[in-house]
Amino acid sequence: MSLSIYDTTVPVFTRMLTNLLVFLDKAEADAAARKYSTDVLVDARLAPDMIPFRGQVMIATDHVKGCVSRLAGQPVPSWPDEEKTFDELRARVQKALDLLATITPEALSGGETRDVTLKMRTGEVTMNGLDYVNQRALPNFYFHITTAYAILRHNGVPLGKSDFIG
Template sequence: MLAKQTQALCLRYLQQLDKMLLKIKTELQKSSNQSEHTILAAKLADDMFALHVQVRITCNFALRGCCRLAGREVIYFDNQDVSFAGLQQQISQTVAYIKALEFAEPLLSKPALGELKQGEPILHDTAGQNTVSLPQSKFIQQYILPNMFFHLTLFYAIARSRGIHLSKGDFDGYHFYPEGFSF
C-alpha cells in the first residue's frame, strides 16, 4: 500500500513539475526579458541551489524513495545538459522508470501514520552530513516526501521570484483561479 501510494504521488508531482517547466519555457519564448540560462541559474539566495538543480533533486528524491520501496538499487538520470531539454529528459526518464517499478510485496497494510509494523525494513540514506536510518513508513513519510516537496516548492518559488506566472493550480493541478488573480 505505501509503495503504490508513494509511486502515484511521486508520478503526479513529477508530471506537475514537467508542466511547470514547460510553462516557464513557453513564457520565456514569448518575452525577451530573460534567457533560458538566466532562469535556470536563478536562486532565491546566493547560498542556495539554482532552479535547474531543484528540478534534479526533486527527481532524485522520488527515485530514492521508490527504488528503495521496490528493493532496487537507486538510479539517477542526471545529465550535464543544463537546458529545458536536458531537464525535461531527466523528468521523462525518471517518470518512465518509476512507472515501470514493480513492488514485490505489499509493504504495509494500513498502519497508523508512522506506526512501525513488526519486521518493517529499516531504510538508510544520507541527509547532508547525516545518515538517516528509519523504518520504511517513516523514511517515506518523514524524509523522502518532505524533501521532494521542499525542492519542488523551491523550484516554484524561484520561478515566481523571477516573474514567471505560475499559480497554485500549476503546482498541484487542482486549483483554478482566473487570470490576474493573486493572493
C-alpha cells in the same frame, strides 16, 4: 482503509513531476513571450546561497528514484547531475516518470517495514520504510518541487496554485 506505500508514493510523485513539466513549459513560453533565454532561469535561485533551479529539479528527481528503489529493496540508479538546459531538465523529469511507470504495487509490497539506510553527513541513519517516506522522502521531494516553483514565480513566470496542484 489505509493507503499502501505504493499509493502514498508513486501517484504523488507522478502527479507532481507531471506538474513540474507544466512549470517548464510555462516558463519556456514566458521566456519566448518576454524575449529572454531560459538559461537565465536554469541558474536562477531565490537567495545567493541556495541551489539554483536546475539543482532543485535534479534533487526532486533524485528523491523519487531513491525512494521507490529503496522501498523496493533495489539499488538506487545513478544519474549524473549534468543538466544545463530546459530540454535536459525536461528529459530528466521524464526519466523519473518513466521509472515510476515501471513500479508496481507488488514491487513496493512490504516496503513500509523494510529497513532503509541513508548515508548522511553525520553517518548512516536507518529507519523503516514508512518513516523514511513520511519523514525524509516526501518532505524533501515537496521542498524541492516547491522551491523550483517559487524560483520560477519569483522570476515572473505566470504560474498559479492550480499549476502546482495539477
